[in-house]
Structure formats: structure tokens, C-alpha cells
Amino acid sequence: MNSIILRAGTRVLVSLLLLFSVYMLLRGHNEPGGGFIGGLTGATGFVLYAIACGTKDAREALRLTPETIAMGGLGIALAAALLPGLAGESFFKGLWLFLGATEGSKGLPLSTVLIFDIGVYLVVFGGTLTLVFALEEAV
Amino acid sequence: MESLLAIVVGILAASAVYLMMARSMMRFLFGLMLLSNAANLSIFVAGRLTEGAAPLIEDGAEAPAGAVANALPQALVLTAIVIGFGLFAFALVLVWRAWTTLGTLEADDMRIAEPKDPA
Amino acid sequence: MNDRAGARGNGPLGLLPAAFALLLFAGFFSLVPTISTGAFVRVSWAWAPSMGIEAAFLVDGLSLTFALLISGIGTLVLLYANTYLAGHVHWGRFALFLVAFMLAMLGLVLADDLILLFIFWELTTLTSYLLIGFSHTTEKGRRSALQALFVTGAGALAFLAGLILLGAAAGTARISEIVGMGDELRAHALYLPVLILLLAGAFTKSAQWPFHFWLPNAMAAPTPVSAFLHSATMVKAGVYLLARMHPALSGTDVWLWTLTVAGAVTAVFASVMSIRQSDLKQALAYTTLMALGTLTLFLGQDSGYAMTAFATFLIVHSLYKAALFLAVGAIDHATGTREVGLLGGLGPAMPVTALATAIAALSMAGFPPFLGFIGKELKYAGALAVASEPVLVAGAVLLANALMLAVAGIVALRPFWGPAGALPRKPREAPWQMLAGPLLLAALGALFGIYPALLQTSLVTPTVISLTGSAEEVKELKLWAGVNLPLLLSIVTYVIGVAMYIWRDALRRGLERAFARVPILDLEYDRFMAGLAGFARWVSATVQTGRLRDYLRVTFVTALAALAAGMLVAGIAPRLDFTGLVWTDAAIAAFIVVGALLAAITRVRVAAIAALGVTGIGSALIFISYGAPDVAITQLLVETLVVVLVAAALLQLPLLDAPGESDHRPADAVLAIGVGGAVTVVMLAVLATPLDRRLSTYFEAASWTEAFGRNIVNVILVDFRALDTFGEIAVVVIATLAARALLVAPRSKAEREIDVQKEAAE
Amino acid sequence: MSTFATNALLAIAWAALSGSFSLITLATGFGLGYAALWVVQPLTGRSRYFGRVFAWIRLIVMFLYELFVSSFSVALDVLTPQHRSRPAIIDMPLDVKTDAGLLLVTNLISLTPGTLSLDVSEDRKTLRVHAMFADDPEGLRRQLKSGMEAWVIDAVEA
Amino acid sequence: MSWILALPIAIPFATAVLAFLLRHRPVGRLISIGGAALLLGATLVLLAEVVEHGVIAAQMGGWSAPFGITLVADRLSAAMALITAIIALTVSVFAVGELGEEAESLGYHALFQVLIAGVTGAFLTGDLFNLYVWFEVMLIASFGLLVMGGSPAQIDGGVKYVALNLISTVMFLTGIGILYGMTGTLNLADLASATDTVDQGLLTVVAMMFMVAFGVKAAVFPLFFWLPASYHTPAFATSAVFAGLLTKVGVYALIRMFTLVFDNDQAFTHTILLWVAALTMVVGVLGAAAQSDMRRILSFHIVSQIGYMVMGLALMTPLALIGAVFYLLHHIVVKANLFLIAGVADRITGGTELSRIGGLYATAPLLALLFLIPAFSLAGFPPLSGFWAKYILVRAALEVEAWVLAAVALAVGLLTIYSMTKIWAGAFWSPHPDGRDPSLAQLAPATRAASVWPIATLAVVTVLIGLFPQPFYAFSEAAASDLLDPTAYITAVLGAPT
Amino acid sequence: MSEIIAGILILSGGIFAVIGGVGIIRMPDVLIRMHAATKIGTLSTGLILAGTAVVLADGHTIAIVVAIIIFLLLTAPIGAHMIGRAAVLTGVPLYEPDHTEAED
Amino acid sequence: MTPELFLSRTLEVGFALVLLTIALALYRLVRGPSLPDRVVALDMMTVALVAFCGLAAIRFRVTAFLDVAAVLALVGFLATVALARFAERRKIRQQEET
Numbered sequence A: 001m002n003s004i005i006l007r008a009g010t011r012v013l014v015s016l017l018l019l020f021s022v023y024m025l026l027r028g029h030n031e032p033g034g035g036f037i038g039g040l041t042g043a044t045g046f047v048l049y050a051i052a053c054g055t056k057d058a059r060e061a062l063r064l065t066p067e068t069i070a071m072g073g074l075g076i077a078l079a080a081a082l083l084p085g086l087a088g089e090s091f092f093k094g095l096w097l098f099l100g101a102t103e104g105s106k107g108l109p110l111s112t113v114l115i116f117d118i119g120v121y122l123v124v125f126g127g128t129l130t131l132v133f134a135l136e137e138a139v
Numbered sequence B: 001m002e003s004l005l006a007i008v009v010g011i012l013a014a015s016a017v018y019l020m021m022a023r024s025m026m027r028f029l030f031g032l033m034l035l036s037n038a039a040n041l042s043i044f045v046a047g048r049l050t051e052g053a054a055p056l057i058e059d060g061a062e063a064p065a066g067a068v069a070n071a072l073p074q075a076l077v078l079t080a081i082v083i084g085f086g087l088f089a090f091a092l093v094l095v096w097r098a099w100t101t102l103g104t105l106e107a108d109d110m111r112i113a114e115p116k117d118p119a
Numbered sequence C: 001m002n003d004r005a006g007a008r009g010n011g012p013l014g015l016l017p018a019a020f021a022l023l024l025f026a027g028f029f030s031l032v033p034t035i036s037t038g039a040f041v042r043v044s045w046a047w048a049p050s051m052g053i054e055a056a057f058l059v060d061g062l063s064l065t066f067a068l069l070i071s072g073i074g075t076l077v078l079l080y081a082n083t084y085l086a087g088h089v090h091w092g093r094f095a096l097f098l099v100a101f102m103l104a105m106l107g108l109v110l111a112d113d114l115i116l117l118f119i120f121w122e123l124t125t126l127t128s129y130l131l132i133g134f135s136h137t138t139e140k141g142r143r144s145a146l147q148a149l150f151v152t153g154a155g156a157l158a159f160l161a162g163l164i165l166l167g168a169a170a171g172t173a174r175i176s177e178i179v180g181m182g183d184e185l186r187a188h189a190l191y192l193p194v195l196i197l198l199l200a201g202a203f204t205k206s207a208q209w210p211f212h213f214w215l216p217n218a219m220a221a222p223t224p225v226s227a228f229l230h231s232a233t234m235v236k237a238g239v240y241l242l243a244r245m246h247p248a249l250s251g252t253d254v255w256l257w258t259l260t261v262a263g264a265v266t267a268v269f270a271s272v273m274s275i276r277q278s279d280l281k282q283a284l285a286y287t288t289l290m291a292l293g294t295l296t297l298f299l300g301q302d303s304g305y306a307m308t309a310f311a312t313f314l315i316v317h318s319l320y321k322a323a324l325f326l327a328v329g330a331i332d333h334a335t336g337t338r339e340v341g342l343l344g345g346l347g348p349a350m351p352v353t354a355l356a357t358a359i360a361a362l363s364m365a366g367f368p369p370f371l372g373f374i375g376k377e378l379k380y381a382g383a384l385a386v387a388s389e390p391v392l393v394a395g396a397v398l399l400a401n402a403l404m405l406a407v408a409g410i411v412a413l414r415p416f417w418g419p420a421g422a423l424p425r426k427p428r429e430a431p432w433q434m435l436a437g438p439l440l441l442a443a444l445g446a447l448f449g450i451y452p453a454l455l456q457t458s459l460v461t462p463t464v465i466s467l468t469g470s471a472e473e474v475k476e477l478k479l480w481a482g483v484n485l486p487l488l489l490s491i492v493t494y495v496i497g498v499a500m501y502i503w504r505d506a507l508r509r510g511l512e513r514a515f516a517r518v519p520i521l522d523l524e525y526d527r528f529m530a531g532l533a534g535f536a537r538w539v540s541a542t543v544q545t546g547r548l549r550d551y552l553r554v555t556f557v558t559a560l561a562a563l564a565a566g567m568l569v570a571g572i573a574p575r576l577d578f579t580g581l582v583w584t585d586a587a588i589a590a591f592i593v594v595g596a597l598l599a600a601i602t603r604v605r606v607a608a609i610a611a612l613g614v615t616g617i618g619s620a621l622i623f624i625s626y627g628a629p630d631v632a633i634t635q636l637l638v639e640t641l642v643v644v645l646v647a648a649a650l651l652q653l654p655l656l657d658a659p660g661e662s663d664h665r666p667a668d669a670v671l672a673i674g675v676g677g678a679v680t681v682v683m684l685a686v687l688a689t690p691l692d693r694r695l696s697t698y699f700e701a702a703s704w705t706e707a708f709g710r711n712i713v714n715v716i717l718v719d720f721r722a723l724d725t726f727g728e729i730a731v732v733v734i735a736t737l738a739a740r741a742l743l744v745a746p747r748s749k750a751e752r753e754i755d756v757q758k759e760a761a762e
Numbered sequence D: 001m002s003t004f005a006t007n008a009l010l011a012i013a014w015a016a017l018s019g020s021f022s023l024i025t026l027a028t029g030f031g032l033g034y035a036a037l038w039v040v041q042p043l044t045g046r047s048r049y050f051g052r053v054f055a056w057i058r059l060i061v062m063f064l065y066e067l068f069v070s071s072f073s074v075a076l077d078v079l080t081p082q083h084r085s086r087p088a089i090i091d092m093p094l095d096v097k098t099d100a101g102l103l104l105v106t107n108l109i110s111l112t113p114g115t116l117s118l119d120v121s122e123d124r125k126t127l128r129v130h131a132m133f134a135d136d137p138e139g140l141r142r143q144l145k146s147g148m149e150a151w152v153i154d155a156v157e158a
Numbered sequence E: 001m002s003w004i005l006a007l008p009i010a011i012p013f014a015t016a017v018l019a020f021l022l023r024h025r026p027v028g029r030l031i032s033i034g035g036a037a038l039l040l041g042a043t044l045v046l047l048a049e050v051v052e053h054g055v056i057a058a059q060m061g062g063w064s065a066p067f068g069i070t071l072v073a074d075r076l077s078a079a080m081a082l083i084t085a086i087i088a089l090t091v092s093v094f095a096v097g098e099l100g101e102e103a104e105s106l107g108y109h110a111l112f113q114v115l116i117a118g119v120t121g122a123f124l125t126g127d128l129f130n131l132y133v134w135f136e137v138m139l140i141a142s143f144g145l146l147v148m149g150g151s152p153a154q155i156d157g158g159v160k161y162v163a164l165n166l167i168s169t170v171m172f173l174t175g176i177g178i179l180y181g182m183t184g185t186l187n188l189a190d191l192a193s194a195t196d197t198v199d200q201g202l203l204t205v206v207a208m209m210f211m212v213a214f215g216v217k218a219a220v221f222p223l224f225f226w227l228p229a230s231y232h233t234p235a236f237a238t239s240a241v242f243a244g245l246l247t248k249v250g251v252y253a254l255i256r257m258f259t260l261v262f263d264n265d266q267a268f269t270h271t272i273l274l275w276v277a278a279l280t281m282v283v284g285v286l287g288a289a290a291q292s293d294m295r296r297i298l299s300f301h302i303v304s305q306i307g308y309m310v311m312g313l314a315l316m317t318p319l320a321l322i323g324a325v326f327y328l329l330h331h332i333v334v335k336a337n338l339f340l341i342a343g344v345a346d347r348i349t350g351g352t353e354l355s356r357i358g359g360l361y362a363t364a365p366l367l368a369l370l371f372l373i374p375a376f377s378l379a380g381f382p383p384l385s386g387f388w389a390k391y392i393l394v395r396a397a398l399e400v401e402a403w404v405l406a407a408v409a410l411a412v413g414l415l416t417i418y419s420m421t422k423i424w425a426g427a428f429w430s431p432h433p434d435g436r437d438p439s440l441a442q443l444a445p446a447t448r449a450a451s452v453w454p455i456a457t458l459a460v461v462t463v464l465i466g467l468f469p470q471p472f473y474a475f476s477e478a479a480a481s482d483l484l485d486p487t488a489y490i491t492a493v494l495g496a497p498t
Numbered sequence F: 001m002s003e004i005i006a007g008i009l010i011l012s013g014g015i016f017a018v019i020g021g022v023g024i025i026r027m028p029d030v031l032i033r034m035h036a037a038t039k040i041g042t043l044s045t046g047l048i049l050a051g052t053a054v055v056l057a058d059g060h061t062i063a064i065v066v067a068i069i070i071f072l073l074l075t076a077p078i079g080a081h082m083i084g085r086a087a088v089l090t091g092v093p094l095y096e097p098d099h100t101e102a103e104d
Numbered sequence G: 001m002t003p004e005l006f007l008s009r010t011l012e013v014g015f016a017l018v019l020l021t022i023a024l025a026l027y028r029l030v031r032g033p034s035l036p037d038r039v040v041a042l043d044m045m046t047v048a049l050v051a052f053c054g055l056a057a058i059r060f061r062v063t064a065f066l067d068v069a070a071v072l073a074l075v076g077f078l079a080t081v082a083l084a085r086f087a088e089r090r091k092i093r094q095q096e097e098t
Ligand code: NA
Pocket: E191, E192, E193, E195, E196, E260, E261, E262, E263, E264
């Protein structure tokens, strides 16, 4: 796409979309959002990138191939699901760690559930981009 | 609204079915979109409708203050939407590939695997 | 196929199968003293006790007779085959199949369990299929094998049903128990179905008219196979079954008349057919049919004469028929032909073969002092003992015997002592392995003819005991029983038989004319198979049209029919309830509907995409209005991505429907409205009932307190029902990988060819 | 706009979205923004460090003013029976250099009803604008140049 | 407990991830085979556990049923998982011999493993919506495998396969929504009791909806079109795993739902199933009789054989269900094997169209023997596995005096023989029209081993079931009694009723 | 007081929205429709969102509303630019005051 | 009229006006005639939907709906971009072919 305006806008928007997608991912457990929404939003950013600057640039920016990201995400989600099993709990059982918990607040929550959601994010993100990039390159 | 949505689901399904039986596979795809939409709405409405209140728990509360929308069908619909997206994307690419490979989008012309005159 | 001995022999290893068979024979022979006393031997293992199936074997007179015939003739046939097929590339598998067949046959006659019996029954079918198909490179050979399999297989299915019902009626699958339950079974409601089904199995296996046609065709197999399967053993399986079931099922009018009529018709028909043949093997094949008919005929009866006649003729026939088959094989092997018209003057070149053939033929023709004579006398005695229609039965037997005599002449006289014809090869005597069988078997016919008591005590009496349950009914085997009606009938037989032999050509011509109008069942079989294939093609073409739209229509019609049937039969209570309907909701619903209808109607792709976008936005509005922000966001994101994807794919796709697409598809529209209507009605009925919300209630309570999340939907997704989500992301990964495979795969050669064609067309 | 500034902006945006301007959220936002910018590195061109507060404020105020005024004028055209518009496509020379400046100029022109940025020439020297009320193309060109573009250049590039 | 139920799903997923990430290295295919072997071990342990302890259940995430998702294994599902593992292992070995690096780099192994995970997931889940998810996992993986290679025939078949299966999927989904709307639950064991208190007429209507949805998956008449339209187009390894497993998941789902949940109006639903069974058997076998391509014949036979399994469900007597279970287990092995054999035949004779190939009997006797075993087993010849399956079903039909059904089942057996011998005559007995002497020696040693061993293994399984039917029958008997009296199933999931 | 302000914001936003809607129907060519629709639409949405911020009036809401408005101001003109460019490039007939409405 | 009542009334009117706007856009979407026309209509609907979310947030006093609006505001234009680019590329390809 040779629109200079679009390319100029893309620069800002891609960062914003990525940022926003991570925001949606991390808040997902308590507010609307989560891995799906985050992953789709993040993917949207790179879709825009690909539309504005071509898939070659977008792939370079991504460093890893989207397929690898998606599969890696699946692996992370699987690991998050199996981890509690290793700890003697049920699979998919959420294990929680509250960093810096004090009387008033629970601190920063880290959990297998969050890892799982990150896996979801990566899968949706990588999967969507796998598809869009391949389609863009094919047509 | 539940009754009305049941009717809407029916109309969506009818439109979808009509589209799916069209000659062009593109219209089949559109029908597929509508049909997924109908299915999602039917799950949503089957969980009954509660106006407004999203199934969120306020800060500081242990549970939702009042009646909130049924969360389970929402989760199911969300899952179904994403699955439907994956399936639709594949179907779309398949139809595209059918066009480049078979040179047609017409369902009636797709007779390679099952030729008209079996040997 | 190369029937002639090749350059290579089979070596000493080639004798192994025969040795194995001999070992079996010896084993069975050692049981003769025990069995001849009327005792029996039974061994069994639990096999499938839950199904009530035992691996049980019983040796009594009947089964021992069969076992000795099978293993004895088997030994000779294997010996014979070793030379007959010497050096053949497929000798190994041939011998394997033949031995396997022999074992299956032994299992069949020894089995003391209905299902075990069936298993061996089918194993003989399978091995004989492979053996008949030995000449598989010819269309004819393949057809013959299939025909035998198909006909006997069809019978076997009925047979299986019959066995199951018999087992159910008797309450046991143990044959030795069942045979003692004759009175109960004959009175059982299932008697008739059981009988009919078993007879279907027996008649097809034993090639009784009208299921006879496969047997002559099975002669496509090499001679040892014909000799073994189609004279001595397999075809007798049906007869064995009838004999085995005789105590349990005989004695009714149905039994009597079915067996008598089928047997008599088969016997006469086969004899007549036999005389018509110019191929020696074919002629013998029909005489086998005749013998089977006769055996069946006797099993229809109850008299001691009939039973003794059955037992004796069973053995007689096996001996001479195997001998003749093997001899004909030797002739074929030596000269390269079996055509009566070509053969002649072989006697000086093949004296031993000629001798064996002559002895066997004399037995077959029923001349004294051979066993065949005794057999024939008993046949007449048995026929005359038939209570109801002695004249008819005896007449049929007489006609058949006379024809047999004529055939014996054709086989034994003409080729050896007739004028020499134009033979493909210069004849020479067969090697010893091929002579041993015919000679031995023929000699046994003479031996037992002269010393009938040997046979009487060892096998005939025990067999009759198996059939009737006691020794009282046994009639004595005698070469000279005085001047009686059977002897007179024998003399009449000789006269007619010799006359037939002399005027055989005239007879043959006359029969040609007479049979011109009779439908040939072999051709009817072809017509049936063609009809079956045609019907199958019609069904296939009607159902599996190859057109997706037909498939879709049928699928939707089925779905609609299923729902409608459910609604009509079960009855449901849909309820419309518009209370509390907000006008904004109505407006949103209207948007969705307009979008859907527009998408359904428009022929412009982009308009359709936009219309889909509208329904998507409408759905999102509903999700927002009814408290589902997560769903709404996801829906909108997905809609956006769908538009991106479609816009990319559409770059290469046509934007309008191909010309000629009629959008007036009223039938489709009716179907679509039907489906939609059904969905609505079901939904309305569901919505009229109360919802049990305990699951969500639990989630609301546990979401924060136990799962530490305030967004209940998200907690369900990543915790309560994380397994769903896991599967779902797997769908995403795989969907995109699958799509990618389609997108990046290089185009195949075939595709490029299509491109070339397209270009050429333009 | 420099990379740093973009990053800072992203950090603030993060904090805004998180709803708490605590140090932790700002730091997190900065980190995440950094990551995001790192990802889009291939796109990032040179830009300058210091924004001008005054120029920015002027830009925003003038923009909002323009937005309202021209919205009303378009609305008037919508609501009156006759079409008053005299649409034309005019080319306007561009002086703005940076991506951010270019984006601001074109977006602001597009956002104000009555004008729409159609395209920028490959050499970034010319902006093609569709104008609804182009009775006086030259005047319009001058107006845009001395208005929007000048304010943007002041705010971003000066 | 939790481990052993989760592993049959987790192992193929982990294998998929690893095999994909290492797809450009030779170790990728070894991972796939190794994963399948691990799966086999896990499912063996699972089956042993189930045989020892009865129905076992595990609550995912530790959320008690019916709130979380329960994995549950009774005898039927454990056995199905085991057979799945057997097929996975044999086919993944076979695939090494058949598929090239291109397919591997496109992620063949990942797709294959995820397919397997979807299948085991469907067998082991105790939750209706989760079943839908596994169906989708399986379906999308099958889409990818089906069209991988992208030949025109594959694309054509793929379009039909995808179109019809997607409709079924949406129907299933809608059905779930409606059932949830009636009962408020998704847990199968919970549904079993929850459905007792709802409007029974409406429940029957919903049952019909599920019947159609699963009917498409199971490929019953008149919903089977997608199967003969596509199964002859992909790689043989793919055909084999499809033929063995995919429709069986539909049958499994039918059995599960129509014994556990939709058992309210058997006079109506199961009578319809009876008709469906008979027509499926007949139309399928006639379709096969009309074909002249090896794989197309085999494809239609899948349809026909599904009829037998549905027949067992339709009769719904203990013996009939035993037959259905036995048939299900036996058929997976046999049908997959026949497709593998077709694959080898294709490679050494140059095709599967019977008029254009031949000569295998003369020069490839091992293959001939290996074909005869599953072929005659399929036709119900004793003493092979298929005989027992058919015997039990026919007996079950005769037991309840369903004469016509029994006759149909038997006659279809005869027609099955007819088409098996058609293959035999065409590909094995008749000489090759080009005068070729096809032989296994044409294959490279590694390929030959990778092709023959899986086939031989499956053939041995077929023969073993045939020769030693007792343990399999006894097992099926226990499995059928689990199905007829789901108390143990429900207790294992929901705990003992208070 | 805040209710009144919010109400006015909502009302004016709604009115602008409808004017945009009418514009999209009434205006003679696609570019002019865009002037009317997309941008008046943006303004109207901004007004309504401002109303939302006024009503809910917590920091979180305000932050989000600001974010949404920024997002809109960033994306809407880019979208408009793309459409306009496409319309010109694909040769969609444009309105000339002396001619009648053009359609393709 | 209390301020609360005023707000709730204006809210109703606001919903009506926004929905009316969507309806008007729908009309343009149906009519076309050109692809850019339809895209304009879709774009307008998207923006109106953002407004709708804002109104819903007020009506139900749930900020969560603003999250929907935020996503839509950020992502919605992508469909517009994609479609517009499609129109352009399609045209360019046609020109290349002829
Ligand atoms: Na129930």
C-alpha cells in the first residue's frame, strides 16, 4: 500500500494497538478483556502493519514467524494447564502467587491462570497473523 | 425480547440456509457466517436475557451486587465465536483455493473428486 | 495358467503337505475301532463362554467317515498335486490353501458347536474361493471363484441365521445335545424358519438345484482342487449338515418333501446335464451333482435302508469320483485336453491310468463286484422303502443311474479305447504320484465291493447310528442279496445305460433341443449380478450425485424433517411473550433482520459483506444491551478481521455471481423458511420454560472468592472451563496452519494443466 | 516526536487506561511501550525531542474551533434543500517534514468537515485535498497552509 | 486419576507443539511417532485403571462437577482411546513412509497429533460443550489434513467435506444452547438426571436435533454425502486415520447421548435410528458396489458399516449394545488398515482405480495376505474380528424378532463380500494392464518397513480379536452394561447421590 | 447540574449523528457524503462520550473516554483518507454542481 | 423536570437518534451504489456504535461498555482500510490486465 498517510498513521497505531492489546490481556481477569480480545487486538495491529507496509516488513518486525508464536502459545497454555498437575493439583487448577501482598491489597497477582491467558493471547495473535500474512502473500 | 430474538434467530437461520444452497460458494460462506451468528445468538438467548448488568464483580465486593447477566452462555458464545472465526477463515481460504485450483466458485461445477461419468 | 509340470520339481518339500494329511488320516484311522463300537470321542475347550461358544469337537460315525474321506483323499490329492503342479510358481500357496481347506473341512465335520461349525463352514468357502481362483489371470477363473463364493456365501448367511435360531430354540449351541432334542425342536415355533434357513445353507453349499450352477464353473480350478473340493469333500458339507441335523429335524412333511424333491430334481437334472457335456471334467462335475441329489434324497427319508444307502453311497461316490477326477486330470496333464471329441486311443500310452479309470468307472456304473453295485442296490432298496411315492423316487434314481452308466462309459471307454483324435500333445503315462491316487481309490472300491463287511463295521454302521441313534436300523451291505426288486432294477439300469452310451450322440442332440428353452441358471446368475450392479449404480448415482447443492438440500430437508417429526410426535409448547419489549431492542432486531435479508438477496459481493457487517454489529448491540461486553468486543474484533480476510481473498475472486444464476429459488426459499421457522419454534418452546441457573450462580459466588477474578466470563474461560478454551485455541492454531498449507503450497501439476486448459478455452 | 517522547506518551496512555497514575503503572507502561516501539523499530524514522506546549495548545484549540465551525457549515448544507457545495480537488504544497507532522496535518485537515486529505505525493511535497466548498481554491490552499500546517509545524517541528 | 485421564489429551498436544517447532528437522517425525507411542502407553494404563476400578472421573481445575469440566472414562471411552492410540501409532509410522518433507514443513505432524487429541478428547470428556470443542478440534485438523497437498480432487472433496460438516457443527452448537436453555447444565452425567424433569416432548425434539448433527458426523443415511465425496482424495495415511476414527466419534457421540441423556422416548427416537441403520447399511453397500476405485469402495463401506453400529444402538438391548461396542472397536482397526493397504497398492501399482491396476496377488503375496485379513473381516468372515461383531448384532436382532433388520444385516454382509472380492479380483488377481509386476521390493527399505509394519500390526490385532473373542466380548459386555445402566458413570462424575 | 450538561451533550451529539446520517443519504457524491457522515459522526460520538464522562465522572471513565476520543481522532481521518483515495482512484463519478447525481 | 429525569429522557432520545443514524447508514449501505459508498456507510455505523456504547454505559452505569467502545474506536477503521484498499488494488489489477 503506497499511502504515505496510512504509513505515517500506522507507526503510531501499531504501537498503540500492541500496547492496548497487552492492557486488555492483563486486565482481562477483572474487567472485559483477556487473551482472546488481547490477541485479536494485537493481531489487528500487525494486520494494519502488513496492509500499510507489506507483509515482508511486518514479518521482520515480528522477528518470529507467526506460526511459531501461535504454536508456542499453545505450548505455554498447555504448560500452564499441566503445571498444577506437577504440583499435585488438578490440571487447569489455578495456582496463585501474590507478589508483595499487604494487609490492604493482594499485591501483584501472578498465576498459572495468567500464564494460560498469555498462551491464549499468543495463539490468537500468532494464528491470526499466520492466516493474514499467508493470505496477503498469496493473493 | 427473548421471543423477539428467537424470531430473529429463525430469520438469520433461514437466510443462512437459503444462502448456503446458492450456486456460488461465496454465498455459501456468507450463509455460514449468518448461521454461526444465529447459533451464537441462540445460545446467548437460551441463557435468558438480563438487561445491562455485565457479569462483573465490583472492586471490594465478593460477588455481583445484584442480578447480573448469565455468564456461562457468554463464555460459551465467546468460545463459539472464536471457533467459528477459525472455521470461517479456513473455509474462506478453501474457497479461494478452489477458485485458483478448479477455476470456479460454482458448487455445481466442482466435479473432480466425483466425476460425472464414473470410470 | 500353466497346469503342466514345469522344468523344476517341487523337491522333497513338496511331499510335506501330503505327509501331513497322511498323518491326520492315520490319526483318524486309529479311532475306527473305538467308533465302530458305536461310541464317540469328544474334546472341548472353553472358547468364548460369554457367548456360549465352545471349541468342541466330536468324533462319531458320521464325522469319522467324513474325516477319513477328507484326510485320506486329501493325502492322495496332495500327492497328486505335487506332480500335477510341479514347478508352478504358486505351488507353495496352492498347497497351503489346499491344506487349509482340508483342515477347515475337518473342523466342519468334527465341530460340536453350532458357531464353530459355521466358522469352519465359512473357512471352506474362503479357501475354496482362493483355490477356484487359482487360474485368477483369466476373467473366467475370477468369475467362477466369485460365483462359488457368492452363491455359497449367500446360503451361509441364511445358514448363520438358522444356526442362531436353532441355538435359541434349543437353548444350547452344542450339536451333540441338539441332536437329542428332535421332539422338542420339531414342535418349536422356530422349527420352520430354522429348517428353511439351514436348508438354504446346505443346498447352496451342496449345489442342489436351483443353486447348482456354480459347481460346474468351479471346474476352472486345477484338477486336484476339483477332485478334492468338488467331488469328495466341500460339496458334501451341505449333505453332512443335513445328515447331522437329521436326528433333530427330520421326520416332518416339510423335511421329507423338500429334501426328496430337491434331491430327485437335482439328481435327474444333473444326470441329464452330465451327458450333454463334451468336457470330461464338466461331465464328471454334473455326476457329482447327481450324487449329491441322491444323497439329499435319502436324507429326506427315515428308513434304515435310506440311511444305510446314504452312508454307503457317500463313501462309494467319494472313492470313484475322486479317482475319476484325478484320472481325467492325468489325461489332461498328458494330452493338454479334456474334450471328448479329441481324446481317443490313450490306452496303450497310459495303461495304468486306463486301468484305474476303468475300475472306478465300473464302480460308478454300478457293476458288481464293485462297491458301486452295492451302493446302487441299496439306493433302489432305499428308494422303494420311501413310504409315500416309491415309484417316483425309484424312477428318478433309475434314470439317474442309467445316465451315470452312460457317463462312466464316456469317461472310461472313449478316451482310452476309442479312435485316436488330434491331441495337442503326445500322451505318455503319468508319474507315480499322479497314479497312486486313482489306483488306490479305485482299488478300494473293488475291495469294499468284495468285502463289504469291512466297510459295514468300520464306517457304515457307526454312521447310521449317528443318523438314527441306534444300530437296529442298519441294513447289511451285500454283494448278492438274492433276486429281488433292486436287482431287477439294476438290470433295467444296465440296459438303459448301455443304450444311452451307444446312442449318446443322438441323445445329446435331443437334449440340446429339449433344453433350448429351459432358462440357464448360470446366465440368470450373470443377469442377476448385472442387475445388482446396475441397481447399485442407480442407487449410487441417485444418492451420491456429486453435486454439493444436492447434498446440502438433502441435509437441510433431513434436519427439517427430523425436527418436524419430533414436534409432531412429541408435541411442544412454544410461547410468544413480548412483555417488556423495549423499542430499541426492536430496532436492533430490525437491523439484524435487514442485514440478513440483504445478505441473502444481494448478488453484489461487497454489499453482502457489508450486510453481514450489519448483522454482526446488530449482534454486538444485543450483546451490549444484555450485559455481555466481552462477547461484544470479541464479536466486533472478529467481524473486523473477517472483513479484512474477505477483502484480501476477494481480490482474486469474481465480484458478482456468474451469469445465469437464478435467484428465484422458491423451493430453496421454502426449505430455508421451514428450517428457520423450526428453529424459532423450538427456541420459543425452550424460552417458555424456566432456566435452572445454578451453574452461573456458583460461578458468581466462586469467581472472586475462589478464582480471584472479577470478570466472571473471563474466569469461566481461563479457569472454570479452561479446557474448552484450550481446545478452542487449538482450533485457532490448527485452522490457521491448515489455511496456510492451502495458501503457500505450490500449485500441483494437475492445477497447471487446468490452467492450460482454461487458457486454451479462451 | 522522538522515540523517547512517543515512549513517554505510551506510558501515560497506559497509566490512563489502567486508571491509576502510580509509579508502577507508569513504569509498566513505559516498559511495555518500549517493547511495542522496539517491535515497530523498522518503521521509526528520525524525530525531534521537544514538543512545544504553547504550540500544542494552540493547535488543539484551533482545531476544535475549526471542527465545530466547519461541522456547522456542512450540517447546514445537509439540512438545506439545495447543495451549496462547490467541490473540487486541490493540490497543496507541503512543508511539513516528519511523519508525525505529516500525520497531524493530514488528519486534522481530514477531520475538519469540508476538507479531506486524499493523498500525499511520493516525494511528500504535495498534499491532494478534496474540498467541499472550493469556490476559491487558492484562498482555501492559503488558508490551510497558514492555518493547520503552520500550527502543526510550530507544534511538532519548529 | 487426574493424570491418567488428562494424559491422552495432553500427550498429543505436547507432541503437536514439539513436532511443529522442530518440523524442519528429521527429529520432528520421530517426535510424532514417539508421542503416539507414549499415548498408547497412557491409554493402556487408562484402560487398565478403568477395568480395575470401573468408571473414573477427574475434575479439571479442581472444580467439582457439574461446575467445571469433567473428564470421565468408562469402559467404552477408555477402549476407544486405546484404539485411537493404536491407530495414531500405526498411521504416524505409515505417514513417515508416505509423506514428504513438504507436508511436514507445513505442519502435517502437528495437524495429525491435534486430530488425535481431538478424538481422545471427544471420547474422554464428560461435558457436552467440551465435546463440541473436541469435535471442532478434530474437524479443523481433519480439514487441514484433507486438503494438504492441494490437488484439485482434494480441494473439490474438501469443499464438500467442509461445507457439510460445518452445518453439522452449527446444528450441534445450537442444540447445546437449547439443551442448556432447558436444563441449565452441560455436564453429561448431570444432564442425565436434569433431563428427567424437563418437558419430555421438547426433549425429544432436541434429541432429533442432536441425532441429525451427530448423524452427519457419523455419516448415516441420508447425511453421509461428505464422506464418499472426499475420503478418496487425501494422502492415504490421512484417509486411513479418517476412515478409522472420525465417523466413529460421531457414532460414539450418538451412543453416549442416546443412552445417557436422550433415553426418554425410545419408542420414537430409537425406531428412527432403526430405519436409519438399515438404510445406511443398504445404501452404503450399494454405493460401494457401484464404485470401481479401491478407495471409493472402501469409503462407501465405512457408511455401510456405520449402519451396523447404529443398529446396535437402535435395538438398545444388552446384546445389541455389546454388538455396537464390539463393532466400533473392531471396525476402527480394520478400516484404517484397508486404507493403508490401498496406499501401498497405490504406490506399487500406480493407482487405485481397479481397471488400471492389478497383479498384486502374483508378485506381492504378503500384501495380498495382509489385505485378505481386514477385507474378509470387514465382510464378517469367521474367524476374524468382523464375524463376531456381525454375529452378535444379528443375534441381537433375531433375539428381539427384528427379522427384517437381521436379514438386512446379513444381506449387506454378502454385498460387502461382493465388493471386497471386487477389489481382490481387480487389484490382486487380475494381471496389471500395463504388464507390471508390482512388488513391495519396489519400495525403499525404510519406506517398506514404515508401510508394512503398521499394516501387519493392525492385521494381527484383527486376527487376535477373531481368535480370542472372549476377552473382547466380555469387555464389550461390561461396556454395554455401563451404557445401559449409567449409575456408575453418574456416580463417578457427581459423587454418590445423597 | 452534571445531568443537565450530560443531557445537552447527549442531545447535541445525537442531533449531529442524525445530521451525519441524513448527509450520507442526501449528499450528491461519495466524497461529500464522507464530509457529512464520517466526520460529523466523529464529532457527535465525541459529544456523547463526553456526556458519558460527565455522568459517570470517575477517573477511570474519564481516562477511557479520553482514550476513545484520541483513538477516534487518530483512526477516523485515516479511514476517511483511505476511502477518499479509493473513490478517486477507482473513478467513482464525482458531483459537479451543474450535473445531476451520479451513480455507477 | 428533575435533572435525573431530564437525563433519562435525553438518554432515550439519544438512543433513538443514534439508532436512527445507524438506520440511515444502513440505507446507504443497501443502496451503494459504489463500493466506497458502502464503506462510508459501514464506517459511519462503526462510529455510531461507539456512541451507542457510551449511551449504554450511562444507562446501565457500567463502565465496561466503554471498553467495547475503545476497542471499536481503535480497531474498527481497519475494516474500512481493508475495504478501501481492496477497491484500489482491484482496480489496479484490472488496469494491469487490460
Ligand atoms: Na435422562
